[in-house]
Amino acid sequence: MTSNVFLQRISDLYDQFKQHDAxxxxxxxxxxxxxxxxxxxxxxxxxxxxxxxxLEIGTSTGYSTLWLAEAAQSVGGKVQTLEIDRLRxxxxxxYAQEFxxxxxxxxWVGDAVDFLAQTTQVFDFILLDxxxxxxxxxxxxxxxxxxxxxxxxxxxxxxxxxxxxxxxxELIKNDDDYMSTILPVGAGLCMVVxx
Numbered sequence: 001m002t003s004n005v006f007l008q009r010i011s012d013l014y015d016q017f018k019q020h021d022a023x024x025x026x027x028x029x030x031x032x033x034x035x036x037x038x039x040x041x042x043x044x045x046x047x048x049x050x051x052x053x054x055l056e057i058g059t060s061t062g063y064s065t066l067w068l069a070e071a072a073q074s075v076g077g078k079v080q081t082l083e084i085d086r087l088r089x090x091x092x093x094x095y096a097q098e099f100x101x102x103x104x105x106x107x108w109v110g111d112a113v114d115f116l117a118q119t120t121q122v123f124d125f126i127l128l129d130x131x132x133x134x135x136x137x138x139x140x141x142x143x144x145x146x147x148x149x150x151x152x153x154x155x156x157x158x159x160x161x162x163x164x165x166x167x168x169x170e171l172i173k174n175d176d177d178y179m180s181t182i183l184p185v186g187a188g189l190c191m192v193v194x195x
Contacts, residue, residue, distance in 0.1 A: 006070055009099065010063070011036075017063060033063035034129055034156055035186030042127060042154060046071035049150065051125035052078070057112045057138070058130030059083035062092025068127065069096060069104040079105045080121070082112045082130075116141035122148060129156040135168040143177070151194045159188025 014036060021030040034042075046054060046068065052075060054068055059081040068079045083089040089109045096102040108115055112130055116138055123145050128135065135155075146153055158165050159182065172180050172192055180192040 006099070010066055013066075013095065014063060017061060033060060034067075038156060038186030038189055039064055039067040041183070041185055041189065043067045043071035045152065045154070046077065046125055047074060049124065049152065050075050051152070052076060053121065053123045053125070054079045055121075055123040055126045055145065056081040057116075057126065057128045059092045059107065060085075060088055060129075062088075062095045064127060064129065065092050065105060066095060066099055066101060069101040070099070072104045073101060077104070077124075080108065080123075081105055082108050082110070082115050084109070084111055113137060113141075116145070119145065121145065122151075124148060124151055126151075126153045127156070128153060132157065132161060132164040132168070135165060136171060139168070139171055143175070146192075146194050149194060153192040155190040155192070157187045158182055158190040159184065161187070165190075 014033065017033050021032070024030045042064070054072055054077055056065055056068055056079060059065055060083065065079060065081050072079050081092070083092065086109050089107050093102065093107050096105050113134065126142065126145065142153060155165065158169065169190060172178055177195055178192050179195055180190055183189045183191055
């Protein structure tokens with residue numbers, strides 16, 4: 001799929017998802033996908049860093065997964081994506097097939113805390129976009145997965161949901177092995193790198 005075709009198709013899909021969310025009164029029924037500008041930035045970072053091992057925590061319906069997978073494909077990388085909701089993961093998998101990106105993505109269904117505790121993999125790039133109440137409990141495992149110099153953790157919604165991520169961001173800020181900054185893109189991204 002050419003870059004222009006990908007951009008047109010992903011734009012149409014985003015519009016579909018936004019229409020769905022606009023009709024939902026319950027927050028958990030919404031797809032709550034990452035914003036377009038944020039997704040583009042993530043794809044650019046993967047390309048510029050030549051990140052081969054990518055972890056996404058919070059697949060939802062796979063909008064961000066498609067951006068990550070398309071970038072991973074361009075650098076010969078692979079995406080491991082985690083989602084607790086089996087139906088949403090299946091929906092995301094269907095979109096990956098439709099976009100011809102299923103070979104770039106491993107879909108894992110279950111609680112992220114279980115995956116993080118058991119995996120021995122190290123990742124170059126991690127997107128954290130899940131239930132924010134769990135973030136603090138992820139930190140020790142996330143640090144174990146970010147062992148390479150330049151390994152990057154991106155956290156979404158740090159401006160739109162600042163109060164909910166405050167304690168997590170403080171935890172990161174007080175860790176001498178990492179540096180972080182807030183990027184005013186989309187709903188706000190926090191970029192964390194191993195020093």
